[in-house]
Amino acid sequence: MASPGYGKRSAPGQARRATDTFTHLPAREAYIASHIDRLPDGAAMDVKTLAKELPYGQQALRTALNNLSEAGHLRRVREPADEDSTQWVFRTYFSRTARSDAWWERWLNEGDEPQPDPKPQRSPAYTALATLGRTDFRLALSAKECADLEPLAAEWLARGIPPAQLIAALTTALPSPVHHPAAFTRSRLTEKMPPEPPPTRTPATTAPARRIMECTSCRTPGRPEALSGGLCRPCQGPDVPAAGPSPEEHEASVRAHMARVRAGLRRAGRG
Incomplete structure (x- = not known):
């Protein structure tokens, strides 16, 4: 004493x-x-x-x-x-x-007993590491060592390895004795890290239109080809020139042109 x-x-x-x-x-x-x-x-x-x-x-x-x-x-x-x-x-x-x-x-x-600590929600990776010592005493880890190794173990789980398989991979074929459990566990976690899973392919989709044109004047939405100059037809006004001659006007123009050509040929023949 x-x-x-x-x-x-x-x-x-x-x-x-x-x-x-x-x-x-x-x-x-x-x-x-x-x-x-x-x-x-x-x-x-x-x-x-x-x-x-x-x-x-x-x-x-x-x-x-x-x-x-x-x-x-x-x-x-x-x-x-x-x-x-x-x-x-x-x-x-x-x-x-x-x-x-x-x-x-x-x-x-x-000076008095405080309220008990709330039990922290341990991650599956931390829990798996804390379980190693119960599976094989040679890999008993302290709380600090479990926290230090937690990111590596979490990466195993993120790559699709369930906790039970992680524990088996770390405790199989251990040397005797294990002089430094934490260093040995870190080495196995690093060297036996499983490959990353292939990326999940998602079906290609057509992205929705990010821009919708609208009339500059009245802000009525419309397709670009319907908004000449950025204006809808009502806002373009009556003075806006037509886009081109009508079919009838085009045909009359062609006939007049051909008449002038024939008249010119007749004059040339007389001379």
Whole structure:
């Protein structure tokens, strides 16, 4: 046990202990977290004490405790020994339920248990990565590692690979041991990335007309050929010249022209 007032403190509102409580953590961190979880409140949690109880050196324990802190399982706190005391003590609050930064901040500032964090809606990609450790303990990932790898896993799903097939692709034929689960998973996600699906073809359609002409004067819509000069026929007025001679006028003009030609030939013959 630590000196009175020091040592481990259990955070409030934790879920019950279960066999899969720490399966989302790497093997070392899960082992250490399980040990700390079973320590009574007030127990010493310094690395020297833990090194005597666990098969890890002090440096490895420091790294593991930092990882547990990043995963939301513990916070080191300096606070008064009691409400009226001027003596400050160092305590380590531990939660078997991972907590967000906002949860820890609210609780440590308010002194009472805050409302539980709303369960975030995890994406299918994140959920698949978090499930790897349950499928094969050698690929147990922390919450931060799942978040870091989530975009790569999401790309697999976007290319038509269902979550179950993604999990199988990542956990099949694993080496033993897997020294760096996150790095190994990243490598497989990158190297075995499935090809992009072919683009979906859609039937060609005629685009609707983007412009409809209208009369400049009265704004009556009409086809371009009916809007000479941009004006409809009523707005063109009676003084607008006709587009050309009528068929009757054209025929009379041709007959008159031919008569002049014949008359010219007769005069030439007499001469």
